Amino acid sequence: MQHDKVLILDFGSQYTQLIARRVRELNIYCEIHPYNKIPTSIEAYKAVVLSGSPQSVRGDDALHPDLSEIRAKKPLLAVCYGAQYLAHFSGGNVAPSNTREYGRANLSFIQKEELFFDGISEGSQVWMSHSDTIKTLPTNGVLLASTHDVENAAYKIEGEQTYAIQFHPEVYHSKDGKTLLKNFLVKIAGLQQDWTPDSFVEETVADLKAQLKNDKVVLGLSGGVDSTVAAILLNKAIGKNLYCIFVNNGLLRKNEFSSVLKQYEGMGLNVKGVDASARFLDALAGIDDPEQKRKAIGRVFIEVFDDEAHLIKDVKWLAQGTIYPDVIESVSATGGPSATIKSHHNVGGLPDFMKLKVVEPLKALFKDEVRRVGASMGIDAQLLGRHPFPGPGLAIRILGDITAEKVRILQDVDAIFIDGLREWDLYDKVWQAGAMLLPVNSVGVMGDERTYEKCVALRAVESTDGMTADWVNLPYEFLQKTSNDIINKVKGVNRVVYDISSKPPATIEWE
Ligand code: XMP
Numbered sequence: 001m002q003h004d005k006v007l008i009l010d011f012g013s014q015y016t017q018l019i020a021r022r023v024r025e026l027n028i029y030c031e032i033h034p035y036n037k038i039p040t041s042i043e044a045y046k047a048v049v050l051s052g053s054p055q056s057v058r059g060d061d062a063l064h065p066d067l068s069e070i071r072a073k074k075p076l077l078a079v080c081y082g083a084q085y086l087a088h089f090s091g092g093n094v095a096p097s098n099t100r101e102y103g104r105a106n107l108s109f110i111q112k113e114e115l116f117f118d119g120i121s122e123g124s125q126v127w128m129s130h131s132d133t134i135k136t137l138p139t140n141g142v143l144l145a146s147t148h149d150v151e152n153a154a155y156k157i158e159g160e161q162t163y164a165i166q167f168h169p170e171v172y173h174s175k176d177g178k179t180l181l182k183n184f185l186v187k188i189a190g191l192q193q194d195w196t197p198d199s200f201v202e203e204t205v206a207d208l209k210a211q212l213k214n215d216k217v218v219l220g221l222s223g224g225v226d227s228t229v230a231a232i233l234l235n236k237a238i239g240k241n242l243y244c245i246f247v248n249n250g251l252l253r254k255n256e257f258s259s260v261l262k263q264y265e266g267m268g269l270n271v272k273g274v275d276a277s278a279r280f281l282d283a284l285a286g287i288d289d290p291e292q293k294r295k296a297i298g299r300v301f302i303e304v305f306d307d308e309a310h311l312i313k314d315v316k317w318l319a320q321g322t323i324y325p326d327v328i329e330s331v332s333a334t335g336g337p338s339a340t341i342k343s344h345h346n347v348g349g350l351p352d353f354m355k356l357k358v359v360e361p362l363k364a365l366f367k368d369e370v371r372r373v374g375a376s377m378g379i380d381a382q383l384l385g386r387h388p389f390p391g392p393g394l395a396i397r398i399l400g401d402i403t404a405e406k407v408r409i410l411q412d413v414d415a416i417f418i419d420g421l422r423e424w425d426l427y428d429k430v431w432q433a434g435a436m437l438l439p440v441n442s443v444g445v446m447g448d449e450r451t452y453e454k455c456v457a458l459r460a461v462e463s464t465d466g467m468t469a470d471w472v473n474l475p476y477e478f479l480q481k482t483s484n485d486i487i488n489k490v491k492g493v494n495r496v497v498y499d500i501s502s503k504p505p506a507t508i509e510w511e
Contacts, residue, residue: 003028003029003192003194003199004028004029004046004191004192004194005029005030005031005044005045005046006023006028006029006030006031006045006046006047006048006049006185006191007030007031007033007038007039007042007045007047007048007049008020008023008030008031008032008033008048008049008051009033009034009035009038009048009049009050009051009065009082010032010033010034010035010051010328010330010331011035011050011051011052011053011055011063011081011082011085011331012035012051012053012054012055012063012330012331013051013052013053013054013080013081014054015051015052015168015170015171016032016051016052017032017325017328017366018170018171019049019051019079019169019170019181020032020366021170021366021368022169022170022177022178022181023049023181023185024195024366024369025178026178026181026182026185026186026193027193027194027195027196028185028186028191028192028193028195029195029364030049031045032328033329034329034330034331035050035051035063035065035331036063036065037329038065038066038069038070042069042070042074045074046074046075046189046190046191047074047075047076047077047184047185047189047191048070048074048075048076048077049076049077049078049079049082050076050077050078050079050081050082050083050085050086051079051080051081051082052079052080052081052082052129052130052168053080053081053331055081056094056131056132057081057084057085057087057088057089057094057132058088058094058095058132062085062088063081063085063331064085064089071160071162072157072159072160072162074161074189075161075162075184075185075188075189076160076161076162076163077163077164077165077181077184078162078163078164078165079164079165079168079169079170080129080130080165080166080167080168081130082164083134083155083164083165083166084130084132084134084166086138086157086162086164087134087136087137087138087141087152087164089138090138090139091138091139092134092135092136092137092138092139092141093134093135093136094132094133094134094135095132095133095135096131096132096133097130097131097132097133097149098133099149101128101129101130101131101133101149101150101166102128102129102130103127103128103129103173104125104126104127104128104173105125105126105127105128105147105148105149105150105153105167106123106124106125106126106147106148107120107122107123107124107126107145107146107147107153107154107167108122108123108145108146108147109122109144109145110143110144110145110146111142111143111144112144113144113156115183115187115188116144116154116156116163116180116183116184116187116188117144117145117180117183118179118183118187119176119179119183120176120179120180120183121176124175124176125173125174125175125176126147126153126167126168126169126174126175126176126177127167127168127171127173127174127177128147128149128150128166128167128168129168130166133150133152133166134151134152134155134166135152137152138157140157140158140159140160141155141156141157141158141164142155142156142157142158143155144156144163147167150166152166153165153166153167154166154167161188161189163184163188165180169181197369197372197373197375197376198376200365200369200373201233201236201373201376201377204233204237204361205233205236205237206237208233208234208237208238208359208361209237209238211359212237212238212241212317212359214241215238215241215316215317216241216243216312216313216314216315216316216317217234217238217241217242217243217315217316217317217318217319217359218243218244218245218308218309218312218315218317218318218319218356219231219234219242219243219244219245219318219319219320220244220245220246220247220301220305220320220350221244221245221246221264221269221271222246222321222389222391223246223252223256223260223386223389224321224386224388224389225367225370225371225374225383225384225386226321226322226323226362226367226370227320227321228264228321228374228379228383229321229362229370229371229373229374229377229379229384230319230320230321230360230361230362231244231264231269231271231319232267232269232374232377232379233361233362233373233377234319234359234361235267235268235269235270236377239270240270242269242270242319243270243272243309243312243315244264244269244270244271244272245271245272245274245305245308245309246260246261246264246271246272246273246274247274247276247301247304247305247308248273248274248275248276248277249276249277249280249297249300249301249392249393250276250277250278250280250281250404250407251280251297251392251393251394251402251407252389252393252394253393253394253411253414253415253418254411254412254414254415255415257273257275258273261273263380263383267379272308274304274308276300276304279300279303279304280296280297280300281402281403281404281407283296283297283299283300284296284297284395284401284402285401285402285403286401287402288400288401290396290511293392293395293396293402293511294392294395294396297391297392297393297395298391301391302350302353305350305354306353306354309354309356315356316356316357317356317357317358317359318350318354318356318357318358318359319358319359319360319361320350320358320359320360321360321362322360322362322363323362323363323365323366323367323370324362324363324364324365324366324369325366325367325465326363327363371384371385385427385428387427387430387431387432387433387434388431388432388466389434390509394407394410394411394414396509396510396511397410397414397434397435397436397437397509397510397511398410398436398437399436399437399438399439399510399511400439405492406437409437409454409456409490409491409492409493410435410436410437410456412489412490413435413437413456413486413490413493414434414435416482416485416486416489416490417433417434417435417482417486418433418434420478420481420482420485421433421460421478424475424478426474426475426478429462429472430460430461430462430472431461431462431463431464431466431469432460432461432463432466432469432508433458433459433460433461433472434458434459434509435456435457435458435459436456436457436458436459436499436510437454437456438454438455438456438457440454441453441454441455442455442494442495444494444495446494451494453492453493453494453495454492454493454494454495455493455494455495455496455497456486456493456495456496456497457496457498457499457510458479458482458496458497458498458499459471459498459499459508459510460472460474461503461508463503463508466508468502468503468504469502469503469508470502470503471498471499471500471501471502474498479498482496483496
């Protein structure tokens with residue numbers, strides 16, 4: 001079954017992915033492409049959205065795509081920079097704003113377009129974020145709405161299905177933003193809202209069957225949401241021809257290897273658990289640099305995985321749980337390459353190294369969509385709601401070099417913290433939590449004895465994508481009980497601190 005598709009042209013706005021998520025929440029499929037790489041198969045898209053941008057249309061290097069295959073030929077919604085772009089290059093005028101135009105504003109209709117504004121009331125709150133403003137509309141522009149500070153807040157082009165808005169319908173603070181997107185996509189552009197988790201599962205399974213036929217596929221399970229959902233989809237398509245490998249690198253949470261392995265077996269997966277803890281610990285011995293740790297873990301993972309894959313006869317494919325944010329080609333706001341803060345993709349070398357064909361059943365989905373697809377296939381809610389956990393595991397939460405004893409201490413501390421969050425019904429209110437073992441000893445006193453033992457830091461953050469994060473204001477009573485439990489139960493720890501730093505500047509992991 002073919003679904004109607006929307007093309008989102010990205011001019012580098014921080015909100016572009018939000019536009020895509022709102023469109024998909026309407027059960028409409030969409031893709032993001034850079035403004036200067038318009039797909040040649042443009043006829044496959046039934047509507048186009050232009051995103052915002054940190055750039056100015058007045059700059060010498062203004063982003064200036066050729067829209068000749070789109071303008072007046074397809075329904076077009078231009079947001080923020082997009083709206084200014086249409087004005088500036090089509091007979092209108094854009095100038096710097098005199099007043100600050102950030103944050104809350106309220107719409108006043110000048111011409112209440114029946115379809116575009118259906119269900120939206122006079123005074124509806126919208127969210128602005130721009131420093132230029134449209135002074136004069138483009139040729140054939142018709143003003144639809146203003147706000148107190150922005151005269152040309154919404155306009156259309158006479159004789160075209162082209163609409164432009166200065167505000168951001170994709171952010172939650174634009175109260176009727178989703179209604180407006182729906183009006184444009186469904187009522188004006190006529191798209192069907194039939195892209196649902198169930199239809200995704202049905203079609204992906206059919207596609208995987210056709211693509212993989214009787215071939216054998218190997219997949220590395222991590223215990224995380226993405227690899228699990230990918231495995232269940234593939235299992236539906238090819239059953240026992242899917243060979244899952246779950247590697248214990250010795251740096252997982254306490255008891256996680258055995259409990260997650262059991263869970264996988266319970267789901268009917270053809271899974272092999274490989275305990276390679278000793279191999280990883282050996283490779284990590286004496287390394288205290290975070291990037292070197294990541295590299296060592298990545299290298300050993302490839303070796304272990306490759307050894308195991310070779311035991312499977314005639315395997316042709318490597319399946320990966322890659323998701324959409326990993327493959328979106330993004331437009332850099334600065335025009336330059338972004339600096340590598342941490343090399344997160346620690347198993348990035350796998351496909352090339354193994355010379356297998358790659359299958360990525362989730363590469364069109366955002367994280368929240370992966371969860372919804374998982375739920376629609378009946379995967380346990382607790383598994384789908386698990387906090388993110390880094391590939392190098394506790395290795396990047398033990399500052400300095402790694403020993404089996406340090407791993408044991410941190411696993412015990414982490415388990416008390418995480419179990420406590422669950423008991424206190426706080427787990428789902430936190431995006432990610434964990435404990436760090438610090439490379440400092442401090443003096444304590446226990447039963448009249450002087451101690452000189454380890455200090456651990458607890459970190460719990462709220463976030464949506466891990467790019468920015470803030471610390472969670474956990475109840476004092478919870479912190480008090482957790483600290484007490486840790487100090488009393490975990491031998492070798494006499495001090496607990498709570499990390500109250502936001503990201504930026506402090507990253508979520510301490511290494
Ligand atoms: P930072 O520490 O950069 O983390 O604020 C953001 C998110 O990424 C995770 N993270 C990693 N994940 N390999 C991974 O698979 C890594 O090397 C790695 N480093 C950080 C981190 O847990 C958080 O969710």
